[in-house]
Amino acid sequence: MRTILAITKKELVSYLTTPWAWVVFTGMTGLTAIFFVQTLGRFLQVHEMVRSSQYGWSALPPEYQLYRNLTDGVVVNLWSTVLVVTLFIAPFLSMRLFAEERRNKTFELLMTAPVKPFEIVAGKYLGAVITMSLTLGLTIVFPIILSIFGRSESGSALEWSTVLLGYVGLLLWGATNMAIGMFISSLTESQLVAAFVSFSVALAWMVFGGFAHGAEEPLRSVLLYLTFDGQLQNLIKGVLDLRPFVFFGSVIALCLLLTHRSIEAQRWT
């Protein structure tokens, strides 16, 4: 346990004393801010339409109904966008995990220390997940802004239970991306290759949803089950759903296992 925490601590120091994590933090908040302003603009536009129409909300088609409150109209939409932003940003955080150890020749230090390979994997993954949580943690500032400046007829501007469940979904997705990225990083010495391959895998997972919609049953249901946004949609909307935890938990476990195998296997070549 102590060695796991020592490795985690070292990972955090490495992330936070080099510019990378800060660039990613900036990128994450910057991109989310742009989408936040856009979503908020759309929200205000819909409310303007309601106000100018004599029939109020009943005149609008059903898909506009979610704009009735800030939680569904802004935060839920924002979280769906942050899911995609995470997919783009995670490879930049995960690429260095093992690739950098190889390039610095510190991999030999880890592998010749009296430490089990699974402790190395666990320590690194924990550090990676904490960094990812910090990155996602910054986006909580947007619901906070809404709750300070927003108003609603029912009193509180936001339903925090919905906001936070969606946020848990985001963290789960972030942790999954880091596990995939860590495995890919353990396969190469080049961070660039690691980032590119992780990104391709995540992107493929995203477009895959498109194929799912075009497919015939029963293939369609199977494919839809495997899409990440399909898995997460309940959580994002604030419905407590345990299935995504099992689904992404399995993906994470598989990636950690593969990473373990991959660092063990490298010694044999």
Added chain:
Amino acid sequence: MAMIEVENLTKKYRDRVAIDALNFSIGEGQIVGFLGPNGAGKSTTMKILTGFMPPTSGRAKIAGFDVFEHPIEAKRRIGYLPETPPLYPELTVRGYLSFVAELKGVPRPKVKSEIDRVATGTGLTAELERLTGTLSKGYRQRVGIAQAMLGSPALLILDEPTEGLDPRQRREVLELVKSLGGQHTVVLSTHILAEVKAICEQVLIINRGKIVADAPMAKLTGGRETGLEEAFIQLTAE
């Protein structure tokens, strides 16, 4: 008891045989020079002894523990300096040494005194707060040695510790290694014969994956000034 026992150790990279059925044993407290031309199999042997790489066949024991059956026990007894000092440029010397001390399981209350001890031994006391990425090559090498000394392992395996150093640094590192003899068993790999002559009691010469000499220094040189060079050139001839 022998610190290192190697039996029929063989390593093949696909069809290429890197080391071929090595047999040797190294006693406790000795400083052993591990010599050989480039590509003879020195680094491969060291990587197997430190548990970084498994052999194709044969076995290696450190202080009685088989490197592959009891890797943690064996690794606990080894301090290893690879060819390139394994540093994290973003950590300070102190941060780095304390990370390695944690990895090696140095008891927590002793970490600080261990760092001070190895830093004093390697002349790094004044550099403890510097980032390892900003150190000169000589200092990096020292940090590498300091890292190997943490936790006072019984066996130190140093792969070309004087590589790339200037003459003064070279001498300092050699003095340091010499001072480690007695309390540690030291295996020193190098291709600079003068260094070996200055500090080693025992010499192992490897050529094309085979041991060609395993003898005390005096026996190998025959008491002559140029004895080691002559023996080396003769034994490693094509």
